[in-house]
Amino acid sequence: MNRYFATVARGLESIAAQEIEKLGGKEVRPDFTGVHFSGDKALLYKVNLWGRTIFRVLMPIKEFPCHNREQLYREVQKISWSEYLQPLNTLAVNCTGGNRQLNHTHFSALEVKNAIADQQRQQTGKRSSVDVQNPDLLINLHIYQNRATLSLDSSGDSLHRRGYRPAMGLAPLKETLAAALLTIAEYSPNLPFFDPLCGSGTLPLEACLKSLNIAPGLYRKRFGFQTWRDFDADLWQEILQQAQNSQLAELPAPIWGSDADKKVIQQAQINAEKCGLEAQISFSQKQLTEVEPIADSGIIICNPPYGKRIGDVAELGEFYKLLGDVFKQRFKGWTAYILTGNKELAKRVGLKASRRIPVYNGSLPCTFLKYELY
Missing domain, CATH: 3.40.50.150 (Vaccinia Virus protein VP39)
Known part of the structure; x- marks a missing residue:
């Protein structure tokens, strides 16, 4: 069982929580603009595929005290990044939140990227390239007060972008x-x-x-988890097939x-x-x-x-x-x-x-x- 966090629009937390429970989520707990839940890899795939009110599904890998740039760098370096990323893989880092010392999201994201790249160079002499459009691994850093959560983003592009809507009106509803x-x-x-x-x-x-x-994720070309090192292609195909078979x-x-x-x-x-x-x-x-x-x-x-x-x-x-x-x-x-x-x-x-x-x-x-x- 892994812990996950689904990000949602403000005010829709309880609706998203009901969705996740119906899909089989355990320990479901709404929070501000998100829902905490637990489950296996199959559930992670299903929530991405079937979630109608969810933006992203994050998998937290480390929580730590984070007062300043130096502490952020040290804590990120303590993670064994070879479990998630090889130098031939691309990466990108998104950051939300901040505190007095870390008040610029781009700067904080850059510090995470530097810590990962430095570890890779020390171990292999090579480092991953950054690809902000379609990275093999999308990392999310969230800073609240003096605590930070580092997560892997299993969705990639926001799930509200179903993939069926190239044409939009002047003020489209998400x-x-x-x-x-x-x-x-x-x-x-x-x-x-x-x-x-x-x-x-x-x-x-x-x-x-x-x-x-119809599962809304069926119109998407890819999800972030499909380029993870532990991606189970057979399990994903089984879940896709079940979704296709359940359509009316x-x-x-x-x-x-x-x-x-x-x-x-x-x-x-x-x-x-x-x-x-x-x-x-x-x-x-x-x-x-x-x-x-x-x-x-x-x-x-x-x-x-x-x-x-x-x-x-x-x-x-x-x-x-x-x-x-x-x-x-x-x-x-x-x-x-x-x-x-x-x-x-x-x-x-x-x-x-x-x-x-x-x-x-x-x-x-x-x-x-x-x-x-x-």
């Missing part, structure tokens, strides 16, 4: 947040799903992946999205094609005034602009009022959710929210509003 919103909204595959402001299609696509039981062929209920912008609908269609779901999801260019339900009941989730990044707040007030009117007049029997970062705009919807759930969109505090449409 796939991990979209997946979390579906969980918060208690979305079930037997419910029709609609996003009337779908942009490049993230919410409908994540709903489709969940509904068809058809949606239990329709999923569709619309948007007034023709270009972003084209982007959404490209993204659906990238993950082989173009025949499953329906995307169409429609003004909000033109949308109509295709079922008597279902779930709506949308992420309208809220003036922080796109759109003007004064003009958006009328748009939010129209959104509420369309919901009230045309979608009786449905449940609607709106993600917004502007409380004044939320009031313009003109409907009484049955729930107000605080979430973060990046660093922006938002509210996820639930409306029962009678």
Whole structure:
């Protein structure tokens, strides 16, 4: 059993913890922007492959007191790096956090790299090269107060980058947040799903992946653990095969999205094609005034602009009022959710929210509003 730490967006820790428990994680404990858990190598692979709300899965290899540069260097040198890395392998180091003496993440990461390279030169006369794009070993240093944790990053590129989305709208929702919103909204595959402001299609696509039981990691080209020295290729192939065999062929209920912008609908269609779901999801260019339900009941989730990044707040007030009117007049029997970062705009919807759930969109505090449409 190894200890692991999954990094997640602020506020999504409990959702990620539930995911990890369902995948078989032991000793699962949510923390600030992360989840501690234990498990074997198979679990590490599964969490990377199946995690819908997780950014990275780290494997801590050493925790130590870390007051300054000299102590950081000494502690890193105490690790036997030949267990994880040979001079012919490339490496990269990321750093988060800091303290009074170590207050520059790039400098701290450089110190870790120097300590590893110096050890390699002393032992073999050679050292690993740095490759910040696709290293064979990605190392994570986290400094909090006067303690440091050094981990191996098993994910490589952030897991929110599924690999299916080359085309993005102006202010795209992260796939991990979209997946979390579906969980918060208690979305079930037997419910029709609609996003009337779908942009490049993230919410409908994540709903489709969940509904068809498709592991989001299947669209990625590689994970960090695949270049680790102890990578078990046979075990990985077995886990991949299980994931592929568990997919459903058809949606239990329709999923569709619309948007007034023709270009972003084209982007959404490209993204659906990238993950082989173009025949499953329906995307169409429609003004909000033109949308109509295709079922008597279902779930709506949308992420309208809220003036922080796109759109003007004064003009958006009328748009939010129209959104509420369309919901009230045309979608009786449905449940609607709106993600917004502007409380004044939320009031313009003109409907009484049955729930107000605080979430973060990046660093922006938002509210996820639930409306029962009678």
